[in-house]
Amino acid sequence: MAFNACITVIAVVYAVLLLRGASTEDFSGSSSDISSSEYDYDYNSSCLYHHLKTTTNITLVINCTMECGESLENGMPCVNVTHPPLNFSNPNLNYTCTVGNCINGTCPSNGTNMTCWAEFDKYVLESLSEIR
Numbered sequence: 001m002a003f004n005a006c007i008t009v010i011a012v013v014y015a016v017l018l019l020r021g022a023s024t025e026d027f028s029g030s031s032s033d034i035s036s037s038e039y040d041y042d043y044n045s046s047c048l049y050h051h052l053k054t055t056t057n058i059t060l061v062i063n064c065t066m067e068c069g070e071s072l073e074n075g076m077p078c079v080n081v082t083h084p085p086l087n088f089s090n091p092n093l094n095y096t097c098t099v100g101n102c103i104n105g106t107c108p109s110n111g112t113n114m115t116c117w118a119e120f121d122k123y124v125l126e127s128l129s130e131i132r
Contacts, residue, residue, distance in 0.1 A: 006125075029082075030040060039074075047066040047067060047068035047070055048066060048067050049061055049062070049063075049065070049066045049067065049072060050062040050063075052079055052095070052097060052116040052117060052118055053116060053117055053118075053119045054097070054114050054115065055114065055115050055116075056114065056115045057120045058077055058114075059077070059086060060077050060078055060079045060099060060101065060116055061076050061077070061078045061079070061107075062078070062079050062090075063078070063079075063107065064076065064078050064102035064103075064105050064106055064107045065105050068125075069114070071097070071102070071104060071105030072102050072105070074101075074103055074104065075100065075102060075103075076099050076100055076101065076102040077099060077100075077101060077102075078099070078100050078101060078102050078107035079098070079099065079100075079107065079116065080097075080098040080099065080100045080107045080108065080109040081097075081098045081109070082095040082097050082098075082116070083095060083096045083098075084095065086118075088118055090117065091120045093117065094115055094117050095115070095116050096113050096115065096117070097113065097114055097116035098111075098112070098113055099112040099113070099114060
């Protein structure tokens with residue numbers, strides 16, 4: 001039962017991320033401003049990654065890799081480890097994150113610890129409350 005709930009939460013978070021990314025695009029230009037290369041763009045090749053927020057307003061990426069397997073840019077702030085272990089099914093949990101910077105798809109620690117948390121929008125929170 002817990003496994004099904006976890007899979008459901010992951011699917012909802014993924015769907016919300018896809019929808020939020022599509023809704024924040026800038027549609028202010030006229031159709032004559034759109035270059036022909038934009039028509040050729042493959043929107044199905046989007047590659048997402050997970051992140052945590054911090055008290056210092058830094059976004060920390062998780063694992064330095066995207067869902068498609070590609071590495072994130074070197075130097076991006078990242079989470080090396082969390083205490084307690086990361087649990088996306090509890091939206092009210094704060095973590096102590098050991099921070100690092102991405103290097104070739106890995107996140108070596110730089111020895112810094114800070115408070116971090118997963119940030120959910122209202123749709124994910126509603127889905128989580130229905131599961132419980």
